[in-house]
Amino acid sequence: MKKIFMGILLLAITGAWAVNHPFPQNSNYDGRGIIATNASATTIKSKFDSWLGNHYVEEGNEARIKFDQPDYTVSEGIAYAMIAMVYLSDNSKSYQSQFDKLWNYYKNRRNANGLMNWKIQGFNTSCNGNDCNGATDGDLDVAFALAMGSYQFKNNKSYMADAKDLIGRIRTHEIESNSPHILKPGDMWNAKYNPSYFSPAHMDLFKSIDNAGASRWTAALADNYTMMKANQHGTTGLHSDWCNKDGSVNGPDEFGYEGIRIPWRVSMGYLWYGHSDAKLMMDKMANWIKSKYPNPSNIGSEFNRSSGNAMHNYSTGGFTGAFASTMLTNSANQSYLNSAYTALMSINASNAYYHGGLQILNALLITGNMPNLATNTPGSGTGNTGPGQATGSDIIDDLEDGDHITKWGGEWYTYNDHEDGANSTVSPLTAKTPQKILFSPTAGGAPGSTGYSAKITYSLDQGTFEHDPFVGLGMNLRADEKYHDLSSCTEIQYKYKGSAHRFRVESNSVEDFNYHGLEQSDATSWTTVSLGWNDLFQENWGPTAPTADINSSGVKAFSWQVQGETGLSGDLAIDDVVCIGGKGDASGSSGTTPGGNTSSSSSSPGGNTDPGGNTSSSSSSPGGNTNPGGNTTPGGSDKEGYVSGFNIWGVYVDKLGSTVSPDEGESPVVVENGKNVAKADMTVLAEPKWEEGVDLDYPFVGMMMQFKKTGTENLSAVKTIKITYKSSGNIRMALEQTGLTDGNEYGIDLVPQASYGEVIIAITDLEQPSWATVKAINMAATKQVKWELKESTGGTGSISIQSLEFVGYNPESGGGTTPGGNTTPGGTTTPGTTKEGYVGDFNIWGVYVDKIGSTVSPDAGESPVVIEGGINVAKADMTVLAEPTWVEGADLEYPFVGMMMQLKTTGTENLSAVTAIKLTYKSSGNIRMALEQTGLGDGAEYGIDLTPQATLTTVTIPISTLAQPDWVSGTQVKAINMAATKQVKWELKESTGGTGSITISGIEFVGYTPSTGSGNNTPVLENNVVQNMSIKAVASGLSLQSTRSGMVKVSVHNIYGQVLFNQNNHLEAGVNYIALPQLKQGVYVVRVSSYGQHASRIISIK
Secondary structure, three states, rough: OOOOOOOOOOOOEEEEEEHHHHHOOOOEHHHHOOOOOOOOOOHHHHHHHHHHHHHEEEEEEEEEEOOOOOEEEHHHHHHHHHHHHHHHHHOOOOOHHHHHHHHHHHOOOOOOOOEOOOEEEEEOOOOOHHHOOOHHHHHHHHHHHHHHHHEEEEOOOHHHHHHHHHHHHHHHHHHHHHHHOEOOOOOOOOOOEEEEHHHHHHHHHHEEEEEEEHHHHHHHHHHHHHHHHHOOOOOOOOOOOOOOOOOOOOOOOOOOOHHHHHHHHHHHHHHOOHEEEEEHHHHHHHHHHHHHHHHHHOOOOOEEEEOOOOEEEOOOOHHHHHHHHHHHOOOOHHHHHHHHHHHHHHHOOHHHHHHHHHHHHHHHHOOOOOOOOOOOOOOOOOOOOOOOOOOOEEEEEEEOOOOOEEEOOEEEEEOOOOOHOOOOEEEEOOEEEOOOOOOOOOOOOOOOOOOOEEEEEOOOOOOOOOOOOOEEEEOEEEOOOOOEEEEOOOOOEEEEEEEEEEEEEEEOOOOOOOOOEEEEEEEEEEEEEEEHHHHHOOOOOOOOOOOOOOOOEEEEEEEEEEEOOOOOEEEEEEEEEEOOOOOOOOOOOOOOOOOOOOOOOOOOOOOOOOOOOOOOOOOOOOOOOOOOOOOOOOOOOOOOOOOOEEEEEOOOOOOOOEEEOOOOOOOEEEEEEEEEEEEEEEEOOOOOOOOOOOOOOOOOOEEEEOOOOOOOOOOOOOEEEEEEEEOOOOOEEEEOOOEEEEEEEEEEOOOOOOEEEEEEEHHHHHHHOOOOOOOOOOHHEEEEEEEOOOOOOOOOEEEEEEEEEOOOOHHHHHOOOOOOEEEEOOOOEEEOOOOOOOOEEEOOOEEEEEHHHHOOOOOOOOEEEEOOEEEEEEEEEEOOOOOOOOOOOOOOOOOOOOEEEEEOOOOOOOOOOEEEEEEEEEEEOOEEEEEEEEEEEEOOOOEEEOOOOOEEEEEEEHHHHOOOOOOOOOOOOOOOOOOHEEEEEEEEEOOOOEEEEEEEEEEEEEEOOOOHOOOOOOOOHHHHHHHEEEEEOOEEEEEEEEEOOOOOOEEEEEEOOOOEEEEEEEEOOOEEEEEOOOOOOOOEEEEEEEOOOEEEEEEEEO
């Protein structure tokens, strides 16, 4: 019988406190400003430990932090880690030893002024050239860390004396001696100044430590505030990366990788000391960013100060953290601050030296965990990550009874990666079939419940698996493995000892196995983890990531997964799994989702994992070729579980002895020759088995694809179904619709095909069976498509589906869970792709505008591609002034404004074979479409005036109808040059003033056939060549082995989807080497594309 204990569980702390101000300090900064109210201390500490594990290296009594160039270390990195170590030390884990080793590294590499040479290779003690001498930001932060360390660590050695000495050296060598007393960038140069070095809280603190220099610190504080206010942009509130003494910009007018440190530093000035100038600056920036990004999850990276446009649309720990910190100075920002903190913590930046470090520092300040320890009350922290348990709880399983059953009848289980081709071992290994093997708890547990724990030992072996190998330990909550309501629990708590792992919560809000979770670091002693639902995040892969909200009312299982490189071995023990704040005993919800993918003794049907350890297709890495939600051309999507944009696939079978493979409840989607296909093998017995209540006359077995989890789909606009399949036996395809079920459905018998072939089936060709009650087809309420074996007297059959398209399906007219068009490899599409940034098969879209007052929306630098009516369109609104604004050097007679689509990142494209351009557009005003080609520029391009269209209309424009403008004469008259086409542009031609707009939903170059080489004068690699290509990491680059020559695009992404490298390459048959920019240690996704054919591989840089 399970031991159920209700009540208060006391936090057991043994021995003296290791620190004076244990983390979390939970300060409210004496009522100045606000802090995030949805924060979890465990999350911050876990992220820091992960970051530290990736960047902290020891040698003897020294330690360093690996820079972006891992062989190097910079003083700022030493400082970031030291500051975090001060504030994250608690009663169970003090970082003082590591703190001391970092300080030793700094001390042993000082120049004649007593300041660390800012950049050092490895553990060398000497520097080279420009890497020598001090960097003011790193020196300020190290001095600050030493001062706070003197208040934090009980055995504080000589930290305050060291801080005082370093502060005096900074004052002497890194502040301008003459007024204005601006912080210099270092001790040996002052050609320009860095606003992000200004640290008002540090400087105010230093006044009280460096008594001899108090007046200089006071003057420097005032003078730097004057410079900062002058530098801040009047509209956006953004500062520049570099400036002059008077605050004027020195360099690009950008808020970039330097400037993102300003909000963390300046907000501290208000939170610690109430600096009014700090509040004014942060309030201005906060108001702008809230208006620019109502959803902080969308905050981009690197900004033009004047336009406010982001140069990159991806989020980073540094930029998201910076803008979150701007919220701290005004209580009106509370809601946005909480959302911004959630967005910040959803970013996995542990592999990123710079953004990971800034993520931690901003998170500490935002959550009240970077107070002034000189005035903070000692012992005020709660230290909630140490040994022990929280209060007010319901034990899910404490394992004290020594069995494998959890509170509500679920079972503990283990799993490995063998289904994916890996050879990892885990002990004990449970199983359901062919013989059930139960989990056995291990004697000995966490302090306070010492009877038993759930413990595994493991050894990882990658085998032929293309991702890192994995093993795991899990617990189903219910005996029936259905979902359970844990919404009354405010946190889930457990204790662990052993290996680093990812804790995962399997809820019914996730269908692709990218479950919400959080990484935990190695623990040599029992450690307690308490996680709120908001602390758990999806990783950045899969169709729902990272947008799906966790559903605490529908939880099926918890799991603890270990993943790493071949050769990693160890053990992991789990104990005392507790629901905090509630009873967690509500009744469970029913069942599983269609397709029946359920947790069992293995990680999932198909079992494959992505780099973070969650289950997915082996080819589902970021950068895959699937258009989310959309149908794809034959060849299959490489997103796990998807065929042609649909992912609710399943099989079904009667109770009369008929059989189906895969088993009922498993997904029929598999990878076949590098492509996803839905596949089922079926048998109906000649003599069905009798079962009470079952009609022997009607055996059935089949495969199905359901449009939506619940309800029906409106397919009224569908006129034909295009399907690529192969089959054997008597397979009938039918549509299950409202009012048409139980065999009455409209359908058609498929002609058996030994190999894949495409057929087009008219809806008018679908019929009910001859015996059915006649009813009208109901396309407006279609639930699913099914392929059933019709062999009532016994027989076998099979069906494999490579692609499926509902032709005429238009989401704008009310249909559809799968908006999107079907792409045709080679550059043509039907209107309606929803692949991010794409219209048709093209994704280099932009706008341009003159400098004499014309305007364009979106702004120059922003993409014009938006979703409108459920499909992607490229859209621009343009205006030319009747009286242009005079600008020196600009020609007032030739205003211009337009939208463009570039065919390639660099160079031109050969469109010699193109006979016409098919364009789907709507427009207003006088819009001219023209082709920019080599030798034809400055308005002399071949083009045509578009007829305004009020609604999206498809027109075919023969190339022969394109002409140069009427005013072209003399040497400007040239032949059209289709072989060297760079871009297409749509320009507003209103020289005397006017407005216009253009919206494009599809563009096709008719006759452009890359498969014959006419598209770019290079051979195109077929799908099998690309999919089977060997792609490996080698020294400073990639090795690509191809069976034939051809042009490919090679891109490298980090695990957050950020593109780090993108280049066109001509491959030769055999082994090809591609040099890469210097990548630090970590996991990357390499994507190789050749005109609609794609391959993605996971590589690991050691």
